[in-house]
Amino acid sequence: MSSSVIDFIATEARFGARNYEPIGVVLSRGEGVWVWDTQGNRYLDCLSAYSAVSQGHCHPKILAAMVEQAHRLTLTSRAFHNDQLALFYEEIAALTGSHKVLPMNSGAEAVESAIKSVRKWGYEVKGVPDGQAEIIVCANNFHGRTLGVVGFSTDPETRGHFGPFAPGFKVIPFGDAAALAEAINPNTVAFLVEPIQGEAGVVIPPAGYFTEVRELCTANNVMLVLDEIQTGLGRTGKLLAEQHEGIEADVTLLGKALSGGFYPVSAVLSNNDVLGTLRPGQHGSTFGGNPLACAVARAAMRVLVEEGMIENAARQGARFLEGLKDIRANTIREVRGRGLMLAVELHPEPGRARRYCEALQAKGILAKDTHEHTIRIAPPLVITSDQVDWALERFAAILTQDFS
Numbered sequence: 086m087s088s089s090v091i092d093f094i095a096t097e098a099r100f101g102a103r104n105y106e107p108i109g110v111v112l113s114r115g116e117g118v119w120v121w122d123t124q125g126n127r128y129l130d131c132l133s134a135y136s137a138v139s140q141g142h143c144h145p146k147i148l149a150a151m152v153e154q155a156h157r158l159t160l161t162s163r164a165f166h167n168d169q170l171a172l173f174y175e176e177i178a179a180l181t182g183s184h185k186v187l188p189m190n191s192g193a194e195a196v197e198s199a200i201k202s203v204r205k206w207g208y209e210v211k212g213v214p215d216g217q218a219e220i221i222v223c224a225n226n227f228h229g230r231t232l233g234v235v236g237f238s239t240d241p242e243t244r245g246h247f248g249p250f251a252p253g254f255k256v257i258p259f260g261d262a263a264a265l266a267e268a269i270n271p272n273t274v275a276f277l278v279e280p281i282q283g284e285a286g287v288v289i290p291p292a293g294y295f296t297e298v299r300e301l302c303t304a305n306n307v308m309l310v311l312d313e314i315q316t317g318l319g320r321t322g323k324l325l326a327e328q329h330e331g332i333e334a335d336v337t338l339l340g341k342a343l344s345g346g347f348y349p350v351s352a353v354l355s356n357n358d359v360l361g362t363l364r365p366g367q368h369g370s371t372f373g374g375n376p377l378a379c380a381v382a383r384a385a386m387r388v389l390v391e392e393g394m395i396e397n398a399a400r401q402g403a404r405f406l407e408g409l410k411d412i413r414a415n416t417i418r419e420v421r422g423r424g425l426m427l428a429v430e431l432h433p434e435p436g437r438a439r440r441y442c443e444a445l446q447a448k449g450i451l452a453k454d455t456h457e458h459t460i461r462i463a464p465p466l467v468i469t470s471d472q473v474d475w476a477l478e479r480f481a482a483i484l485t486q487d488f489s
């Protein structure tokens with residue numbers, strides 16, 4: 086490593102809160118599926134900023150929309166109207182079939198906003214006694230890092246020593262519809278769940294789970310809130326992961342790829358009166374719905390559709406999954422995925438996945454370990470067959486070695 090690289094890493098460590106443990110690479114440029122470090126080494130990005138860069142790094146059309154809008158108007162606050170928000174609403178509603186939209190910035194803010202909205206709906210529409218609303222969530226969930234959200238996490242690292250936490254959440258196992266049926270009571274306002282648990286290691290629920298979940302929620306007047314912040318916008322090979330299950334959520338949360346990685350943009354979408362309970366002054370965000378965010382998100386959604394990225398995610402995801410399944414290696418416990426949301430689970434051993442990710446880095450692939458023994462693979466949705474094959478060669482070369 087050159088001295089400058091050591092300086093970047095050492096300076097981060099000296100001044101920064103150490104709430105991350107990055108792989109030892111300092112990136113300075115990106116284009117499509119590729120990123121380059123400060124020394125000019127090229128890597129295939131198999132993380133895509135946790136699926137925020139689904140459209141590929143520095144997509145030229147999103148970039149152009151951002152620069153053009155930045156020259157005209159960036160922030161008005163919602164105290165005034167701007168000429169981008171209405172168009173963003175129209176386009177995201179048309180794309181997703183939603184009726185109401187609440188624009189926010191980060192994913193966690195969208196989750197918080199959904200929690201506030203379904204509680205209000207519970208009190209004002211469903212008739213739950215004030216202060217009694219319950220929301221059901223799943224074990225091993227990941228919905229962000231705010232205090233409200235980590236309070237119902239089941240991961241000791243995520244919640245440890247951050248309490249006390251807000252009451253009103255009930256945790257059930259993921260993929261278990263009978264547990265949901267048992268947990269619902271008259272005060273239940275919502276079931277908040279990821280279609281596929283991403284941070285937990287790309288955990289796909291059993292077939293038919295969401296059909297039962299949908300029926301239970303409908304029968305009990307419980308809002309089904311799908312956190313599609315990671316699974317949404319084509320990542321799993323469909324626009325929304327709910328489409329694999331043939332269901333529709335009452336509330337859908339989007340973030341990450343909603344801006345193609347240029348800017349924090351998130352949204353709460355609903356197809357009923359949940360968002361209708363919010364009145365002026367009851368919820369807001371200085372940056373939420375700003376014209377720069379709206380222009381960026383509009384371009385990000387447009388290229389996703391126009392350039393066939395969702396279909397490509399399905400096609401290349403199938404190719405990638407098949408290729409990974411063909412790798413014969415003692416270290417692999419399971420390979421799974423849907424679309425370009427893939428994971429290789431290794432036989433458990435502390436730090437094993439991290440060592441494989443470091444070996445992959447040396448071969449020109451950036452992937453991220455999760456939970457000690459799972460390698461998550463989520464390249465931009467613009468990846469080509471040749472690039473998938475290029476990656477598979479390297480995965481095969483590394484996974485068949487022993488880094489224990």
Ligand SMILES: *Cc1c(COP(=O)(O)O)cnc(C)c1O
Binds near residue numbers: 314
């Ligand atoms: C990333 C993520 C979030 C949080 O998004 P931030 O923008 O980091 O706040 C919430 N839910 C899911 C499923 C995510 O993957």
